[in-house]
Amino acid sequence: MDITxxxxxxxxxAAAVAWQYVQAGTPEASPNYKMTDHWWxxxxxxxxxxxxxxCVRACAEENDVPDDxxxxxxxxxxxxxxxxxxxxxxxxxxxxxxxxxNPDVTGKNFFVPKLCNHCAESPCTxxxxxxxxxVTPDGVVLVDKSYCLGCRYCVQACPYGCRFIxxxxxxxxxxxxxxxxxxxxxxxxxCEVCPTGARQLADLKNPKDPIHEFLRTHTVQVxxxxxxxxxxVFYNGMDGSVR
Amino acid sequence: MAIALIAFVALRAMVVPxxxxxxxxxxGAAIAEIAARPIAHxxxxxxxxxxxxxxxxxxxxRHIVVPCxxxxxxxxxxxxxxxxxxxxxxxxxIVCARCHEANSAKPKAFPQVVTADHAQGIxxxxxxxxxxxxxxxxxxxxxxxxxxx
Numbered sequence: 001m002d003i004t005x006x007x008x009x010x011x012x013x014a015a016a017v018a019w020q021y022v023q024a025g026t027p028e029a030s031p032n033y034k035m036t037d038h039w040w041x042x043x044x045x046x047x048x049x050x051x052x053x054x055c056v057r058a059c060a061e062e063n064d065v066p067d068d069x070x071x072x073x074x075x076x077x078x079x080x081x082x083x084x085x086x087x088x089x090x091x092x093x094x095x096x097x098x099x100x101x102n103p104d105v106t107g108k109n110f111f112v113p114k115l116c117n118h119c120a121e122s123p124c125t126x127x128x129x130x131x132x133x134x135v136t137p138d139g140v141v142l143v144d145k146s147y148c149l150g151c152r153y154c155v156q157a158c159p160y161g162c163r164f165i166x167x168x169x170x171x172x173x174x175x176x177x178x179x180x181x182x183x184x185x186x187x188x189x190x191c192e193v194c195p196t197g198a199r200q201l202a203d204l205k206n207p208k209d210p211i212h213e214f215l216r217t218h219t220v221q222v223x224x225x226x227x228x229x230x231x232x233v234f235y236n237g238m239d240g241s242v243r
Numbered sequence: 244m245a246i247a248l249i250a251f252v253a254l255r256a257m258v259v260p261x262x263x264x265x266x267x268x269x270x271g272a273a274i275a276e277i278a279a280r281p282i283a284h285x286x287x288x289x290x291x292x293x294x295x296x297x298x299x300x301x302x303x304x305r306h307i308v309v310p311c312x313x314x315x316x317x318x319x320x321x322x323x324x325x326x327x328x329x330x331x332x333x334x335x336x337i338v339c340a341r342c343h344e345a346n347s348a349k350p351k352a353f354p355q356v357v358t359a360d361h362a363q364g365i366x367x368x369x370x371x372x373x374x375x376x377x378x379x380x381x382x383x384x385x386x387x388x389x390x391x392x
Binding site: 105 | 260
């Protein structure tokens with residue numbers, strides 16, 4: 001398309017208004033927070049996780065998660081030496097009250113905390129027919145409860161099983177990365193209570209965030225990288241058997 | 244045709260929320276609504292601002308890295324109104340065991356005990372001060388079954 005000077009002059013004001021929206025990006029409740037200055041993710045250091053369930057309990061309390069539903073949960077992996085390709089995975093009550101002693105102490109045993117991966121190219125937002133779920137300008141996948149139809153497309157689309165239908169509201173629900181906290185300068189509830197520092201909120205746009213040094217000096221992975229979802233929950237020390 | 248177009252535009256203006264499309268194909272106001280939710284966990288900075296004596300105790304032991312609300316639960320209401328909202332007393336038999344009950348999936352270097360053998364029904368805080376758990380003054384009192392620390 002040829003752009004004449006006249007057309008350009010007409011387009012500029014419209015572009016300026018649009019750019020203002022992008023730059024503003026300020027949730028009303030947090031006047032000092034600028035969305036475009038952040039790009040949120042999380043670091044999970046698997047060798048530090050003790051499976052205490054503090055994160056699961058804190059998430060439930062912080063976000064009024066209904067009983068028997070989980071926005072974050074912990075899985076215990078048991079990888080037998082002779083069955084590496086088929087690990088045994090259990091998560092009683094999402095690991096909310098911790099885990100009973102492991103009956104099989106042979107092989108490899110470890111905990112893996114899970115939550116929404118806040119994918120940059122999230123399949124769940126792409127299938128929503130009404131625009132009720134979306135990726136914010138600061139990289140958090142959220143659900144607009146007042147707009148959600150409860151059609152469950154997103155629940156099926158999430159390759160990580162991170163969504164569910166809230167039985168009280170009949171709308172899709174998931175981890176918000178404690179958006180109401182991070183926009184106030186706090187960390188997420190799960191990171192706040194983690195006694196070993198196995199979970200750490202990461203701001204990938206903040207050059208002072210220790211995540212950058214960590215990512216440079218450690219071999220980290222994301223879950224299901226072959227899905228190309230742009231997952232932003234990074235796992236350190238993750239065994240190849242983790243799905 | 245023109246009337247149909249005008250009717251469509253008018254109808255669309257009525258049914259599509261004002262902020263739809265502000266940032267993308269969604270209702271922009273939803274972001275502020277989600278951000279406006281009140282917090283439940285005050286954060287350890289809020290706790291430490293008042294409980295400096297506890298911070299001093301924690302500094303002497305390994306629990307300095309353990310955030311207050313990991314054991315005490317969400318305390319934003321207490322932080323907002325310390326006089327009338329008091330945190331419940333904790334049962335150390337439950338709270339301590341959540342982290343320190345032996346489990347082969349836990350990191351080997353993490354202090355773990357089989358509480359049934361280690362404590363034999365005695366409450367943890369009978370011997371251990373929760374904010375500074377290591378028993379330094381009475382090594383003879385330390386049970387033999389305690390795992391390597």
